[in-house]
Amino acid sequence: MKAAFAGSFAQRLIDPVRKRLTITCEIVSGDEASILDQLGDADVLVSMAFTKEMAAAGNRLRLVQVPGAGLDRIDRHQLRPGLALANAYGHEAGIAEYVIGAMIALTRSFQRLDEKLRAGEWESQWSVATRAPPLWPELAGKTLGILGFGHIGESLAQRAHAFDMKVCAVRRHAQPGSPHGLIFVGGPERLDELLTLSDYLAITLSLSAETRGLIDCRRLGLMKPSAYLINVARAEIVDEHALYDVLASKRLAGAALDVWYRYPTSAGSTEPATAPFHELRNVIMTPHVSGWTEGMLEARAGVIAENVARTARGEKPLNAIASAD
Numbered sequence: 001m002k003a004a005f006a007g008s009f010a011q012r013l014i015d016p017v018r019k020r021l022t023i024t025c026e027i028v029s030g031d032e033a034s035i036l037d038q039l040g041d042a043d044v045l046v047s048m049a050f051t052k053e054m055a056a057a058g059n060r061l062r063l064v065q066v067p068g069a070g071l072d073r074i075d076r077h078q079l080r081p082g083l084a085l086a087n088a089y090g091h092e093a094g095i096a097e098y099v100i101g102a103m104i105a106l107t108r109s110f111q112r113l114d115e116k117l118r119a120g121e122w123e124s125q126w127s128v129a130t131r132a133p134p135l136w137p138e139l140a141g142k143t144l145g146i147l148g149f150g151h152i153g154e155s156l157a158q159r160a161h162a163f164d165m166k167v168c169a170v171r172r173h174a175q176p177g178s179p180h181g182l183i184f185v186g187g188p189e190r191l192d193e194l195l196t197l198s199d200y201l202a203i204t205l206s207l208s209a210e211t212r213g214l215i216d217c218r219r220l221g222l223m224k225p226s227a228y229l230i231n232v233a234r235a236e237i238v239d240e241h242a243l244y245d246v247l248a249s250k251r252l253a254g255a256a257l258d259v260w261y262r263y264p265t266s267a268g269s270t271e272p273a274t275a276p277f278h279e280l281r282n283v284i285m286t287p288h289v290s291g292w293t294e295g296m297l298e299a300r301a302g303v304i305a306e307n308v309a310r311t312a313r314g315e316k317p318l319n320a321i322a323s324a325d
Helices: 014-020 034-038 052-057 092-107 110-118 151-162 188-197 240-248 294-313
Strands: 002-006 026-030 044-047 063-065 084-086 143-147 166-170 182-186 200-203 228-231 254-257 283-285
Touching (some): 014 294, 044 294, 092 283, 092 294, 151 166, 240 254
Parallel strands (some): 200 228, 228 254, 254 283
């Protein structure tokens, strides 16, 4: 068996996967361009992307293993008969915890309070000869809208209930008989309703032709000015400049953004967006790390190692994805 790991994300999983392999397997790695020369005799490709060039170079491939959940960089039309596609989860707990933490940090203005106290300024009821700040809101009783109700959305709803939040969700298809504790799990036709109800909007939806630009200027305008947006899915689901405008003008209270419109392609500094989100004090910016946790690494390495072994035995992989047709 030979497995090729392409791209920086896949390469970071090599050692954990190697420790879990139960069969002898040659492992090679490279970026998405240089890996082409290694695919001629490879059985498995571990990569966030699958291109026409990869398909042509890897005519012996039996499995394309995505080391994450998203398939937006996989050209599924290049999957010939007999070439399986699978992805990996295990990130839902970490991402759900990130969203809960982001909601608290945004609501309680942790960034601003930290900066002020480091300078000796007490923005609290303990200050002397100054008015106490307004009372902080609580998550309890607020409505969390979840856009995308898969592994992450379900994990997030479970944790939000522990904070006594109301939860509603929208997914590709409505779910008859909402799960216990949810206001509703609706289809796309209830998206506008979800936006108007939400005190917090968590985007956990996969990127596709239908979801790209889904949250545009009009839909952002449906949200409460006091609401917060947390995006842990794909940046392109939300129109970049419309989002910047509502945040800069305070027509939206704030946002936590973990996914971006630009990613590094080489060493050195990379601005994550065209719009200057870094100038906004009501935005928490993180570099796509919400799911980068110990639990995620263990789960994904285990799935990848198992799928290498299943490929060697001619068995169907875990988390197999149906063909695009």
